[in-house]
Amino acid sequence: MENTTIADLFDEMADLMEFRSENPFRIRAYRGGAQAIRDLDEPIAAIADDPNRELADLPGIGKTLAEKTMRLLESGTFPQLEELREAIPPIVIQISRIPGLGAKKAAKLYELLDIESLDDLKRACQEGLVSKLKGFGAKTETMILDGLQIAKQASERIYWATGDELATTIGDYMKTCTAIEMIEWAGSYRRGRETIGDLDLLVVASDRTAAMDFFESFSGRSGTIMRGDTKISIRVAKAFQVDMRLVDADQFGAALQYFTGSQAHNIHLRKLAKERDLKINEYGVFRNDDGSKVAGDTEQSVYQSVGLPWIAPELREDRDEFEWARNDALPELIELSDIVGDLHMHTTATDGNASIREMADAAIKRGLQYIAITDHSKRVTMASGLDAERLRQQWLAIDEIRKEYDGRLQILKGIECDILEKGGMDLPDDCLAEADWVLASVHYGQKQSREQISERILGAIENPHVDCIAHPTGRLINRRPAYDADMEAIMKSAKSHNKWLELNANPARLDLNDIHLAAARRHGIPIVINTDAHSVDGLNVMKYGIKQARRGGLTKRDVANTKSWIDW
């Protein structure tokens, strides 16, 4: 059993316990254990098998979690997990994923209205049954109808980052199969969409039966959905589907292009082929007159057959990519190695779990030239946010540390300052004026009217001490919608005030999204890609931000933290 699978099961246990309002510290212990196992750089099974090592020696894993890990490795589950799975129907969990509903209200809906599916719930809301219940009103009913889509998607699609872990594990495994000659992921995973519904693996094999057998022997497989001559589908982890398609080597490019999509992109491409009296399908590119094949072994050859250069998968959404390709104006998309700084991270002063020094050392290890320490301001009570006095103390500490890192890393005095519900910043101007770098962000009053919340953000942009708006739309993928803000007005104001916008690389945020990024690029607003790290490992999420930036068509030139700090 893979580390990620074990971690997922501990997280599931924590979810179920949370649902039962059990001791929050026990819940945290499960989450902590899950994170610890996820972050290991070796299989936990290897540690379990080694007589000289103890699972309980791992930080975050004690006697109990060590024992449960052993049970998982032996049987794939443990009794407490099974008990809770029995006790809590999956539909109740699904209902509680609707923003605004929690465990109690979800259970009430399930029991009182006999809700068996999200569609049942939708019907009950439309018939006005929900607002008649004690503890529910008209606003809650509207909120449920608005949030149903989010809950539905959460049960069907996983974060790109989660898909990436799974794809990497399966891909590394499949590459050890001697019958496989070519292998590539296709689908929305290859295009870097923010969520993934399933995974598509494309393979050329010298022995198809052997390749399929090998695929079916993957240790994380929980079942086989179907197996034919050219396609096999298995289930892994939480009922997630992974397809493998077998094609001939001379069809590989055409198949890869076809199965990567998007559908809209493929329709457009085929229309272009038709205009040239060609036909493109998953087997190749063919002339209509004599049926002869003109391309298909590589993707390049497919695009070339209609007179276009190869188009990066991240751009294949039928937005601007064909026009760019036709005019030889495809953006040279940004890469992880272009990033030289990270301007959003937290420390133990608020809700981070590493010190300034630990973050600095980790940043150097990742090849960065500069970082900004940006802890929360005081309004964020839950994270024990900083007031002006504590913030100035932190800056004194940074002054001390700077000497040690001179010539190796620039450490900037920053702050993630809240934009208050009534408008205005959470810290006085004289304090913000002393910072090297000020992020402004909304955490509270997210459900305010479009006018209110837009005005708050515009006010922050107009504040001369604010440099950048962090996670500008506030959305959490599969969990929470964006603020109802006027993004067009925000971009215009950012441009005219010479302010930057963040692309928050946290895989649950990825905020701004691809559409907004493309708009920011058109406006000429510099984007800053930040990790918002709350730990040393949190710095690793930069790669997800890069993927999202590429989907927005961003180049190195469009992203501010590809430049040295002194060049700004």
Next chain:
DNA sequence: AGCAGTCGTGCTTTGGGGTTTGCACCCCA
């Protein structure tokens, strides 16, 4: 449930605001 140290026990983030209702629930990093 993990952890530190007291080796059995206490500690482990915080508190205000909205909705619906009159206290309970949910949200916010």
